[in-house]
Amino acid sequence: MEGFKIPQVTFRIREGDTSDNEIACAIGGKWTNKSTDDFFKNKRVILFSLPGAFTPTCSSQQLPGFEQNANELKKLGIDEIYCCSVNDSYVMNAWAKKMNISNVKVIPDGSGLFTKYMGMLISKDHDGFGQRSWRYMAIINDGIVEKWWQEPGINNSGSDDDPYIETTPENTLKYLSASK
Numbered sequence: 001m002e003g004f005k006i007p008q009v010t011f012r013i014r015e016g017d018t019s020d021n022e023i024a025c026a027i028g029g030k031w032t033n034k035s036t037d038d039f040f041k042n043k044r045v046i047l048f049s050l051p052g053a054f055t056p057t058c059s060s061q062q063l064p065g066f067e068q069n070a071n072e073l074k075k076l077g078i079d080e081i082y083c084c085s086v087n088d089s090y091v092m093n094a095w096a097k098k099m100n101i102s103n104v105k106v107i108p109d110g111s112g113l114f115t116k117y118m119g120m121l122i123s124k125d126h127d128g129f130g131q132r133s134w135r136y137m138a139i140i141n142d143g144i145v146e147k148w149w150q151e152p153g154i155n156n157s158g159s160d161d162d163p164y165i166e167t168t169p170e171n172t173l174k175y176l177s178a179s180k
Contacts, residue, residue, distance in 0.1 A: 001148035006140060007117035008036045011107060014089040026093065036114070039107060040143045043079040047107075048137040048167055049115065051124060053087045053095035057164050062135075063099055069169040070103030076176035078139075080105060086112040086121070086132045109133070120150070126158030137167035139175070147175055 016029030039045070048066060050058040066073075066081055073081060084107040085092060092106040107114075115121045115133045124132040136150040149171060151163040 001145050004145045006143050009114045010035055014093055040140055042142055044141045045080045046078055046172055047082045047140055049084040049133040050135050051132045053085055053091050057162050065169045066104050067101050082107050084109050086115050123156040135167050
Protein backbone atom coordinates (compact mmCIF):
# COMPACT_ATOMS: atom_id res chain seq x y z
CA MET A 1 0.00 0.00 0.00
CA GLU A 2 2.92 2.38 0.47
CA GLY A 3 2.92 4.73 -2.50
CA PHE A 4 -0.80 4.14 -3.12
CA LYS A 5 -2.81 7.25 -4.02
CA ILE A 6 -5.93 7.22 -1.88
CA PRO A 7 -9.30 7.20 -3.66
CA GLN A 8 -11.31 10.29 -4.44
CA VAL A 9 -14.72 10.08 -2.76
CA THR A 10 -17.30 12.40 -1.28
CA PHE A 11 -18.13 12.04 2.41
CA ARG A 12 -21.54 13.18 3.74
CA ILE A 13 -20.90 15.06 6.99
CA ARG A 14 -23.33 16.51 9.53
CA GLU A 15 -22.21 19.86 10.90
CA GLY A 16 -23.76 22.05 13.57
CA ASP A 17 -26.14 19.54 15.18
CA THR A 18 -26.80 20.20 18.87
CA SER A 19 -28.91 18.78 21.70
CA ASP A 20 -29.95 20.16 25.07
CA ASN A 21 -29.27 16.93 26.93
CA GLU A 22 -27.55 13.56 26.57
CA ILE A 23 -30.75 11.67 25.72
CA ALA A 24 -31.90 13.86 22.84
CA CYS A 25 -30.73 13.28 19.29
CA ALA A 26 -28.47 16.09 18.09
CA ILE A 27 -30.30 17.97 15.30
CA GLY A 28 -30.52 21.41 13.72
CA GLY A 29 -27.37 21.28 11.66
CA LYS A 30 -26.89 20.65 7.97
CA TRP A 31 -25.44 18.13 5.55
CA THR A 32 -22.12 19.04 3.98
CA ASN A 33 -20.10 17.28 1.30
CA LYS A 34 -16.40 16.88 2.01
CA SER A 35 -14.03 15.41 -0.54
CA THR A 36 -10.95 13.31 0.01
CA ASP A 37 -8.94 16.43 -0.82
CA ASP A 38 -10.66 18.37 1.99
CA PHE A 39 -9.17 15.92 4.47
CA PHE A 40 -5.87 14.88 2.90
CA LYS A 41 -4.57 17.44 0.38
CA ASN A 42 -1.36 19.25 1.40
CA LYS A 43 -1.34 17.54 4.81
CA ARG A 44 0.56 14.73 6.50
CA VAL A 45 -2.05 12.85 8.49
CA ILE A 46 -2.68 9.68 10.41
CA LEU A 47 -5.73 7.77 9.28
CA PHE A 48 -6.93 4.81 11.29
CA SER A 49 -10.00 2.83 10.45
CA LEU A 50 -11.93 0.44 12.61
CA PRO A 51 -15.01 -1.81 12.55
CA GLY A 52 -17.43 0.52 14.30
CA ALA A 53 -18.27 3.35 16.62
CA PHE A 54 -19.35 2.32 20.12
CA THR A 55 -17.70 -1.12 19.79
CA PRO A 56 -15.44 -2.52 22.55
CA THR A 57 -11.84 -2.38 21.24
CA CYS A 58 -12.50 0.75 19.21
CA SER A 59 -13.99 2.61 22.20
CA SER A 60 -11.81 1.29 25.01
CA GLN A 61 -8.40 1.29 23.31
CA GLN A 62 -7.90 2.57 19.78
CA LEU A 63 -9.79 5.88 19.67
CA PRO A 64 -8.82 6.95 23.22
CA GLY A 65 -5.22 5.89 22.56
CA PHE A 66 -4.93 8.24 19.60
CA GLU A 67 -6.72 11.00 21.51
CA GLN A 68 -4.26 10.70 24.41
CA ASN A 69 -1.20 10.64 22.10
CA ALA A 70 -2.35 13.38 19.73
CA ASN A 71 -0.02 16.12 20.96
CA GLU A 72 3.03 13.86 20.79
CA LEU A 73 2.06 12.71 17.27
CA LYS A 74 1.63 16.29 16.10
CA LYS A 75 5.06 17.21 17.48
CA LEU A 76 6.46 14.53 15.17
CA GLY A 77 5.12 16.18 12.03
CA ILE A 78 1.47 15.13 11.83
CA ASP A 79 -1.08 17.79 10.84
CA GLU A 80 -4.29 15.88 11.62
CA ILE A 81 -5.43 12.56 13.05
CA TYR A 82 -8.51 10.97 11.48
CA CYS A 83 -10.65 8.05 12.56
CA CYS A 84 -12.72 6.55 9.74
CA SER A 85 -15.49 4.00 10.11
CA VAL A 86 -18.32 2.62 8.01
CA ASN A 87 -20.89 4.45 10.13
CA ASP A 88 -23.08 7.44 9.33
CA SER A 89 -22.25 10.97 10.42
CA TYR A 90 -24.87 11.03 13.22
CA VAL A 91 -23.28 7.95 14.80
CA MET A 92 -19.69 9.15 14.38
CA ASN A 93 -20.50 12.58 15.83
CA ALA A 94 -22.38 11.07 18.80
CA TRP A 95 -19.49 8.68 19.45
CA ALA A 96 -16.88 11.47 19.39
CA LYS A 97 -19.04 13.51 21.75
CA LYS A 98 -19.66 10.60 24.13
CA MET A 99 -15.92 9.76 24.16
CA ASN A 100 -15.01 13.44 24.73
CA ILE A 101 -12.79 13.46 21.63
CA SER A 102 -11.29 16.79 20.61
CA ASN A 103 -7.91 15.96 19.02
CA VAL A 104 -9.02 13.22 16.61
CA LYS A 105 -11.43 14.09 13.80
CA VAL A 106 -13.97 11.48 12.80
CA ILE A 107 -14.72 10.69 9.17
CA PRO A 108 -18.00 8.88 8.51
CA ASP A 109 -17.82 6.51 5.55
CA GLY A 110 -21.53 5.77 5.66
CA SER A 111 -21.69 4.11 2.25
CA GLY A 112 -18.38 2.30 2.72
CA LEU A 113 -17.03 3.56 -0.62
CA PHE A 114 -13.76 4.93 0.72
CA THR A 115 -13.18 1.73 2.67
CA LYS A 116 -14.04 -0.39 -0.38
CA TYR A 117 -11.62 1.52 -2.62
CA MET A 118 -8.92 1.18 0.06
CA GLY A 119 -9.44 -2.60 -0.21
CA MET A 120 -10.51 -2.92 3.42
CA LEU A 121 -14.30 -3.46 3.20
CA ILE A 122 -15.22 -6.78 4.80
CA SER A 123 -18.34 -8.56 5.95
CA LYS A 124 -19.10 -8.55 9.65
CA ASP A 125 -22.47 -10.27 9.10
CA HIS A 126 -21.60 -12.83 11.79
CA ASP A 127 -21.87 -9.95 14.30
CA GLY A 128 -24.92 -8.39 12.62
CA PHE A 129 -22.84 -5.40 11.44
CA GLY A 130 -23.05 -5.90 7.67
CA GLN A 131 -20.21 -4.37 5.67
CA ARG A 132 -17.50 -2.75 7.81
CA SER A 133 -13.84 -1.83 7.72
CA TRP A 134 -11.00 -4.14 8.62
CA ARG A 135 -8.79 -2.42 11.17
CA TYR A 136 -5.95 -0.53 9.43
CA MET A 137 -3.82 2.55 9.92
CA ALA A 138 -1.77 4.73 7.59
CA ILE A 139 0.32 7.83 7.46
CA ILE A 140 -0.87 9.69 4.40
CA ASN A 141 1.22 12.50 2.97
CA ASP A 142 -0.67 14.75 0.52
CA GLY A 143 -2.99 11.91 -0.51
CA ILE A 144 -0.25 9.25 -0.87
CA VAL A 145 0.21 6.39 1.60
CA GLU A 146 3.62 6.86 3.23
CA LYS A 147 3.33 4.02 5.76
CA TRP A 148 0.71 1.26 6.14
CA TRP A 149 -0.30 -1.08 8.95
CA GLN A 150 -3.19 -3.53 9.06
CA GLU A 151 -4.23 -6.18 11.49
CA PRO A 152 -3.46 -9.80 10.60
CA GLY A 153 -6.09 -12.27 9.45
CA ILE A 154 -8.34 -10.14 7.25
CA ASN A 155 -11.47 -12.18 6.51
CA ASN A 156 -15.21 -12.12 5.88
CA SER A 157 -16.09 -15.10 8.06
CA GLY A 158 -15.62 -13.78 11.57
CA SER A 159 -12.78 -16.21 12.18
CA ASP A 160 -10.80 -13.50 13.98
CA ASP A 161 -10.91 -12.20 17.51
CA ASP A 162 -10.76 -8.55 16.36
CA PRO A 163 -6.97 -8.22 16.55
CA TYR A 164 -5.49 -4.96 17.77
CA ILE A 165 -1.72 -5.35 17.50
CA GLU A 166 -0.46 -3.35 14.49
CA THR A 167 -2.74 -0.29 14.39
CA THR A 168 -1.81 1.27 17.71
CA PRO A 169 -0.70 4.83 18.36
CA GLU A 170 2.47 3.37 19.88
CA ASN A 171 3.44 1.83 16.51
CA THR A 172 2.85 5.17 14.85
CA LEU A 173 5.00 6.93 17.44
CA LYS A 174 7.82 4.41 16.90
CA TYR A 175 7.73 4.95 13.13
CA LEU A 176 7.60 8.74 13.35
CA SER A 177 10.38 8.89 15.94
CA ALA A 178 12.64 6.62 13.87
CA SER A 179 12.03 8.54 10.64
CA LYS A 180 12.62 11.97 12.15
